[in-house]
Amino acid sequence: MNFHVLTLFPDMVxxxxxxxxxxxAIEKGLFGLDVVNIRDYTKDKHLHVDDSPYGxxxxxxxxxxPIYRAYEAVKEQISGKHRVIYxxxxxxxxxxxxxxxxxxxDDLIFLCGHYEGVDERVLDxxxxxxxxxxxxxxxxxELPAMVMIDCISRLVPGVLHNDDSSVYESFHENLLxxxxxxRPEEFMGRKVPEVLLSGHHANIEKWRREQSLxxxxxxxxxxxxxxxxxxxxxxxxxKEIDGWQDL
Ligand code: ADE
Numbered sequence: 573m574n575f576h577v578l579t580l581f582p583d584m585v586x587x588x589x590x591x592x593x594x595x596x597a598i599e600k601g602l603f604g605l606d607v608v609n610i611r612d613y614t615k616d617k618h619l620h621v622d623d624s625p626y627g628x629x630x631x632x633x634x635x636x637x638p639i640y641r642a643y644e645a646v647k648e649q650i651s652g653k654h655r656v657i658y659x660x661x662x663x664x665x666x667x668x669x670x671x672x673x674x675x676x677x678d679d680l681i682f683l684c685g686h687y688e689g690v691d692e693r694v695l696d697x698x699x700x701x702x703x704x705x706x707x708x709x710x711x712x713x714e715l716p717a718m719v720m721i722d723c724i725s726r727l728v729p730g731v732l733h734n735d736d737s738s739v740y741e742s743f744h745e746n747l748l749x750x751x752x753x754x755r756p757e758e759f760m761g762r763k764v765p766e767v768l769l770s771g772h773h774a775n776i777e778k779w780r781r782e783q784s785l786x787x788x789x790x791x792x793x794x795x796x797x798x799x800x801x802x803x804x805x806x807x808x809x810x811k812e813i814d815g816w817q818d819l
Contacts, residue, residue: 573677573728574604575721576646578639579684580621581714582607588718597731605721606646610634613641622687631688639683639694646681654679655700658690659716661709663702666720668743670703674720675727682720684713746799748792750783782808789813 577585585607590598598605614621615637622632643656655677664670674680683690683699705716725731742749753764767779785805788795790813801809809816 573675573725574606574650574679575725576606576608576650576679576681577684577714577717577721578608578610578642578646578681579714579717580610580634580686581684581712582609584714585684585718588714589721593731594722594725597725597728600730602730603725603728606649608642608646610638610642613645614638625688629688633688634685634690636691636694636697639690640697643681643683643694643698650679652678654681656681656683656698657701657703657717657720658683658685658695658699659705659713659720660685660702661704661707663704665707666703666705666716666723668723671720671723671727675724680721680724682713682717684717686712746788746795747784748787748795750780750787781805782812785809786812789816 579585586605589595589605594605597603611619611621614635620635621638622634625631625633647654655674657674657680659682683695703716703720705719710716753768757764757769765779767775770776785796785801785808788799789809796809
């Protein structure tokens with residue numbers, strides 16, 4: 573799988589993604605990262621890539637042409653189907669299910685906007701999907717693109733050391749992850765829950781399931797509506813959570 577990022581701040585994207593787990597995965601060739609500087613595609617002699625908005629108003633708008641030319645250059649390198657994602661607060665709010673679907677693609681092209689926006693014509697021409705990473709406004713699209721690439725790439729086989737760990741964690745089956753502990757057994761008077769030291773696998777599984785249910789019910793109750801709950805799960809929640817309504 574290859575990620576292509578069209579940006580005015582290539583160093584920011586490279587420095588972010590060529591670090592830690594994603595960096596190691598890129599080095600191993602598990603996925604490709606192609607960062608394209610939109611400014612390299614301007615025909616303006618002063619290398620401008622933005623201009624003031626028609627109709628007036630504050631700020632600058634990124635021009636269509638350099639973005640279109642950068643996109644064409646990327647398209648020449650890829651053979652098949654691809655998607656072009658514009659990261660914007662006006663998109664669908666990105667979630668784990670979207671990540672799963674996008675991880676099936678061979679090539680994803682991210683367009684990072686800046687200033688007051690991007691000329692709508694180039695968006696209409698090239699963009700297939702618009703995603704937001706949440707209901708808040710950032711200064712540019714680089715961080716959202718990096719967030720999405722981090723999330724999608726860890727679903728690519730081999731990127732995580734232990735392939736199980738992308739499955740058994742928060743948002744798997746719409747339940748939040750259970751709490752984790754490691755050595756020492758006691759830290760500043762706080763002990764690791766006894767059951768985890770017991771070696772009794774069935775009891776450990778049961779405890780973890782219950783902890784996931786409790787956390788989800790307390791912090792993100794709306795997720796439980798989408799979770800597949802067993803009779804035992806429902807009975808447990810009824811007993812533990814005051815006023816818990818069977819959904
Ligand atoms: N650009 C600025 N803010 C954003 C957000 N929350 N999500 C995606 N792109 C953005």
